Amino acid sequence: MTQSDPHIVIVGAGQAGLQAAETLRSNAFDGRITLLGNEPHPPYHRPPLSKAWLTDELNPGQLSIRDVSVLERKNIDFRAGVRVSAIDIEDRSVLLHGGDRLAYTGLMLATGATPRRLPHNGAAGDAIRVLRSREDADRIALGLKDCAERELPLIVIGGGFIGLEIAASARKLGIAVTVLEAAPRLLERAFTRELSDWYAQLHLSHGAHLVFDARIASIDATSDGATTIQLADGRSFVAGLAVAGIGVRPNDELAQAAGIACDNGILVDDCGCTSAPNIVAAGDCTVRRLSDGTLLRLESVQNAVEQGRAAALALLGTRKPFVATPWFWSDQYDIKLQIAGLSRGADSHVVRGDMTGHSFSIFHFRAGRLIAVDSINAAKDHMLARQIIGGEVSPTVEQVNDPSFNLATLRAK
Ligand SMILES: Cc1cc2nc3c(=O)[nH]c(=O)nc-3n(C[C@H](O)[C@H](O)[C@H](O)COP(=O)(O)OP(=O)(O)OC[C@H]3O[C@@H](n4cnc5c(N)ncnc54)[C@H](O)[C@@H]3O)c2cc1C
CATH class of the missing domain: 3.30.390.30 (FAD/NAD-linked reductase, C-terminal dimerisation domain)
Incomplete structure (x- = not known):
């Protein structure tokens, strides 16, 4: 392939990957764009998965960010269910799961993040759900239905944004909820003490039960499909469904294996450029070093969109640092x-x-x-x-x- 045959490959068809593909097209890039996603769906909104999707207030059409037909019209070659298993920087190609190889002139990594799991393995460990994908949300929605039918509670492990949104959705459905939080208050790293207390009061006023300083000692799956969670202080909770929202780890394995600089995320500058030539990255998989030397990793739609745009422009040779004020939202009740x-x-x-x-x-x-x-x-x-x-x-x-x-x-x- 020559530079006269440009081909930009985007790994990850989420918010950042889609933004990059569309930015390339709207900035007069007329070469090939291949958008590879390992999920079976076209790009969709993740934020409703812990909110309106769980309470059945959204239809699949509303979850979708972009229809395949729109991508086709923009001449973006979107491929669902395709996982990239390696990057060959020397050869400027990516290896697809199954053995095919795709050559690129520019590569964008937008691989997102994976929920952290509790260190309790085996069958009981699997009984604890996490939430990242549409399939995860559908399984949780089924579990909530089961809780409602059997009058069993939902246990949420982790009083962060996603856990609290799931808790609020379950309360909306009339399901008993207990939130087990390891810290002495909700959202300790994000909130002042007074805002944590205000949110605790909000959840209590909606009938949720909150347990702080909760150290999990063991998790056991019972034969009737329920889960028992034992705390170090001896208290024990039986759940019809248990969900952990204890943070994510960035999907930076592909980059690490290819020798691209990573530090709990793919290291990018303020234009999304990585340490490797012609390779940019954006969204939840990235981390940025700020001028004071600290590292910043953001998990938000705004970051994915704006970084996706800046990274696409960087691949086209335009350095337009993204410096917008970070913003985020959360809906509960x-x-x-x-x-x-x-x-x-x-x-x-x-x-x-x-x-x-x-x-x-x-x-x-x-x-x-x-x-x-x-x-x-x-x-x-x-x-x-x-x-x-x-x-x-x-x-x-x-x-x-x-x-x-x-x-x-x-x-x-
Ligand atoms: C339940 C939930 C609620 C949220 N609520 C909010 C909110 O209220 N407000 C807010 O601002 N943000 C919210 N977020 C965060 C926001 O959705 C993310 O920050 C955003 O989706 C990140 O976009 P991304 O493109 O970086 O990653 P993703 O959207 O995760 O996309 C990455 C894609 O890459 C795919 N992929 C990974 N590896 C490979 C590979 N090797 N080959 C091919 N494909 C691969 C993944 O499967 C995934 O489809 C929420 C997230 C979740 C999960």
Whole structure:
């Protein structure tokens, strides 16, 4: 193959891979694009899998991000059910499971992440479900149905975003729920103590049972299909369904095996370039080194989309660093949480609005500058935060504390 016969291969047909393919086309790339995904579906939205999909409020059409017919029209060669098993950097080709080889002139890795599993193996270990794919969600939905029929509870291991969303969905279905959290509070790394407590209260008010400092000693599958979870302090819980939401590990094995630099994720710069020539990466499989030397790994739709776009442009020779303020959302019951920015390292926090109600925002400051805002049913605060965080002018703690101060005046003109 010559450079006059360009062929970009994208490994992973999720949010980042699809974005990259479409960015290539909308930026006048008229060579071949092959989008390889090892799942049996065209690209689909993962966020509803823990939310509306579990409560049966969404049809398959609404889960899909892009129809195959649209991909065909854009001349994107999408192949479902195809797993890439190796990258040959010297030869500029990828090896497909089954033995075929595909040559590339540019390669994008968008392989996502895999849920971590508990270190309890064997049949009982398998009884603990995880949630990443549509198949995982369908199995959990079936398990919830079974819980409802047999009046058995759901046990969620891990009070993080995905676990709490599954818990909220199950409560919506009227299923008894217990959340076992190893830390002393919910979402300890993401939230201030007061927001953790507020979320705990939210779940308690919907009838969920929360257990903190929960150390799992053993998990046993019982003969009637239930699961018994024993804690180190002697307490034991019987579940009709047990689901673990204890984080993910980035799918960086292909890159590692090919000698591409990784550090708990494929290392990329702010344009998505990896340590290997003509190979970029984007989405949950990546990690970025920030200017202060720390590593940042984001698992969000926004990161996958914007990094996918930047990485595709980099393959076309255009370096357009993606510097947007990170944002994320989570839906639990009737509460929409929206986070703008990164609150790690914050040294002060200001609540704007009323935390006894269902609409307020927490503003996080570091050295007097606004670095992040967590908004609860406060979409306007969130949109504003995305515009002013990282901008030239930061509101002061006093301004945020003053309900009569109009923060919109700080928006870049
Ligand atoms: C249940 C759930 C709820 C979520 N909720 C939210 C939310 O509310 N808000 C938010 O911002 N984010 C949310 N997220 C996170 C968000 O969905 C992810 O950050 C985003 O999907 C990442 O996109 P990606 O393209 O990097 O990875 P993925 O979407 O995971 O796509 C990667 C694809 O690559 C495939 N693949 C892997 N290895 C290979 C291989 N060797 N060959 C071929 N294909 C391969 C995988 O099977 C997968 O299909 C949620 C995620 C989950 C699972």
